[in-house]
Amino acid sequence: MYEVKSRVRLSEVSDNGCMTLPGIINSFQDASIFQSEDLGVGTKYLEEQKKAWVLSSWQVEILRYPKLGEEIRTCTWPTGFHGFFGDRNFVMKDQNGEVTAYANSIWVYMDLASGRPTRPSEEEISRYGMEEPYPMEYASRKVPMPEGGVKTSPIKVRKYHIDTNHHVNNCQYVQMAVELLEENGMEPDFSGLRVEYKKSAVYGDILYPSYKIQDGISTVLLGDENGKPYAVVELKHKGEQNDEIGRKASIDD
Template identity: 40%
Template sequence: MYSYKSRIRYSELDESGHLRLESLLDYFQDCSTFQSEDLGLGVDCLKERHLVWVMSFWQIVVERYPNLGETVTIGTAPYDFKGFLGFRNFLMTDEKGDRLACANTIWSLLNTQTGMPVKAPEDMREKYILEPKLDMEYASRKIQISENMEQQEKVPIRPRHLDTNHHVNNGQFVKIAIDSLKSSGRIKQLRAEYKKQVVLGDVLTPYTMIETGNKTTVALKDGTEKVCCIVEFQEEGDQIK
């Protein structure tokens, strides 16, 4: 498994002094980016080939949120290719090697000139050495939403929401969803299903719904009421209120 070490920074903490969920997601995303760059398959390589990996699904399971200053190891490994889809695990451990969090992700490879999905080139498949799937409970990539959801404050898309692909970064979707919650307890699992790309100048409207089983679902819709992303949060204890 490709990995790197880091320390939890003050800027990454929530008000309780623990790592924020969205910061954990950023650690995982950075890890896969570092691996791709080190393999010569990074941003510049993809741009030359008119390719881009687009996130289709996140599942993050948290065992414990680390505290300020803790040294952590972040790792990632691809475990399968199916057509234009790539499957990748993530793992964060503490100094003792105990699991703090793990994740499953599904990515789609697109041709930026046509917007169509394409199969990963052979050299890419060779460099991304596949490893066994991480031992975790794998959730469905499809998230159901209800018609009876509560509309929240609209969010205009600003330059800070974008990444090098000039679209809203997958982590920013999650941050917008978190901000739409009035309050929340400690999240033990996140699922995010990405359905439509969003660009500068668009406006997202979050719609929220509290469900049974300590879950809250957030649907992020564009100006035409099309669903762009669905995020599901599951708490450790009480429901999100």
């Protein structure tokens, strides 16, 4: 298990003084990147190999949002490699060791030269190692597209949306979805989310969002002008989580 110790920064909180959902996701992403860098298979290595780990899906469950200045620990570890897929868990804890959020993610290893998925080498897999999956209820990586959703204003991809792979950063899609719902009167009281990434948007692309709210679930489609999705974001409002997902799962230190 890889662990990053930090405190909740002012740049990570909303006007209520608590960490935002994108702030939690960024902490998870950063932990996985730091592990790869420390293992010698980070951004420079991948660039030289013309490879990239591309996120296919998120499932994030929130028990509570840490407050400004709180000490937090973000833990991550791979749980399996199968074909060109890699599975990775995340857990965020407070200074008392209580879990505040946890997540599952599925990644695809891409050959950037061919533009196709490829298997990671045995040597690459051995560097990461594997541990047991986190005890949570695992949802499908497929997120249903909203039918008959409300269309909203297009979003142009800006430079600040782009990551080191020259694509829109994974968390930026979540940020767009959260802001879209807030602008349409929704409270950001999310207890969890799922995201399915379909294709990568790049600088200059135009995203055409639509959203639908049903049974406490807000689903946001971020697609192209023809409705083909870049990402589908499903946000679960408080009160909709079941006993299994809502329980305070524990993990050994």
